Amino acid sequence: MNDVYQTTAYRSDAIPALPPGGHPDMDRAFQRLPWGHNQNPIVPNTIEAQLAYARLFESDKDAEDGYPWGESVFSVSKGLLSGLQGFLYMLYMCSLLAFFVFLIPLGLLILKVIFTEPSIKGVLWIYDTFKFIYLLIAIGYFGGKYGRLQLAYLTDKRQRANPTGLYRREGLVRIKEGKTVFEAPFIEFDAYLVHTPSGRGGRYFNLVLQHRYSTHQLWMKGLLTDAMNQKEVYAYWDMIQQFMDVSGPLPDVPIFEPFRARDPVTAAHDERTGRDPRKWRKITREDWRKNHEQRWQNRLRETNFHHACILDAHIQGRGLPLPDEPRGAMLA
Template sequence: MNLHSPRDGDNASETRFKGSGKLAGSAWQNYYHSDVYRSDAIPSMPPGGHPDMDNAFQRLPWGRNQNPMVPNTMEAQLAYAGLFESETDVEDGFPWGESVFSVSKGFLSGFQSFLYVLYMCTALVFCISLIGLIFLILSVAINKPSAESFISLFHDIKYFYLIVAVLYFGGKYGRLLLAYLTDKRQRANPTGLYRREGLVRIKEGKTVFEAPFIEFDAYLVHTPSGRGGRYFNLVLQHRYSKHQLWMKGLLTDAMNQKEVYAYWDMIQQFMDVSGPLPDVPIFEPFRARDPVTAAHDERTGRDPFKWRKVTREAWRKDHEQGWQNRLQETNFHHPCILDAHIQGRGLPLPVEPRGVMLA
């Protein structure tokens, strides 16, 4: 198993796109929009911000994407990556791929999860009930071996197994139907981050707000957990309007704020086309379709199935603790590379005209 250790200094952000013959000219222009986010080419921006948010929550710095690994999301990530067993499976990755990180989530998604749990629990109940059914059949066969006894037993258990069948097939095929409906609904909701275009889109009612990624400030927000602690989440707040996006697409209600720091690192690296996609499971199936990432992986000889070879059991046994330790030891507090390009933060404010009317 060729999985890098958290101690080997494998930091994808350290390897930047230097310009490859395979990416020169048309390949870059055809794939990436002219306004994509590049951490090595940040333009100057006008003043803006939200002092109320700055007073209430911690504004997270941009840059130095040193640890995009969120250990507590890894089992979900490995399960998602495992859906793409071969390169031919990646034609339709959703909600995460090489170009879009979807954040939309609705009632159908939650109900789909409920039906999946119902289907699995009903299957378990059915398997357990078979043990009791075997004992009942043996009891009738030994004590009252007659056709009437077996018919009576059938009438006694038929409603139970009818209910089990309805719940099992309803959960199984209802989940598949809702998966189809949810997929259509989520695809109709463009809310998410767009690496290829460098944009953030937020659907609000029947309208869609769109702005460049670099126009958003990231905040570590917190809410009471109800047990004396706090839940932490990541919110992207548009610097020049009231629009905001709660980044609950992957990490929800974290108990450790460093998980949110790492999540923000992952989001930045996903949007930053000056380097490859984050080396985490959810993006692994799509790395070959992103030109910058494909060039990086070819240059470094990365195994295309590095993460997909790791089972969830192997993750828990061999890797989880090491990455948890690395998360705790990482210092996420550093100067913000974006502030130096924003007027009123790192750049001086524009000089206002100071004309004076003289008598």
């Protein structure tokens, strides 16, 4: 088991002494989230996406290709291609919704033709009324669905070549910037709850990992994007810490379920506790909404995420300016 995890892997029960460093300007502008005391890694608003991802891996053989999330790497998508795939997915979903919405006026017109003008002329009237509407819906549906799949296929190699993400077994964070890659230990990053205007008088919240000893940062938009409830970001940070902490099992959330047997610490934990290996994959989207979502929303609301940071006692001079020689490594 020790051969699987490198000496640089993060262990919450063995935190080393860390040099001075920090970002006072970030501390003034945003809330720095504490390390440790993980208690609620479930982010309810991401569960439907997680369940859909987990069901892609029905067998152990499928789990050999855990991308973008698996037992060793939590990838964080960046760039135009990821945004374009997201747009095509939204186009597909909106077109599907429009198809069912326009069934109502279509049905009413069919009834009107049946009772007032049951003839070829009436059929042509229906056709002329809805042909352009359903043509646009068809273009949006098939273009969004298959265009996204084709784009994913064509860009798969390029996306996989982007090493940006968190690496559990190595305890490292890698950030691709142009043609270079910045790499530093996970324990050298501070988590910030950042906010941006929603355009409707409110705020969107997200999680940013800021390297304590340089200006490099990583927006954690791989799973949670623009949350309206800041507690979702707290829970997301809990999940990220548990993913990286090799002193304990992977967080018990859907996206990691297919890969739990491939992580030694997690496999030992599951065998000891008798965890059902398909606990999450037995839950459908409808079942989640009907029987589980409200319970987890209540748990999220009642969880107190404010506690002392376990890292502060190990950082000399927390909050001092950046060192003259920034830490971390730039890889070719």
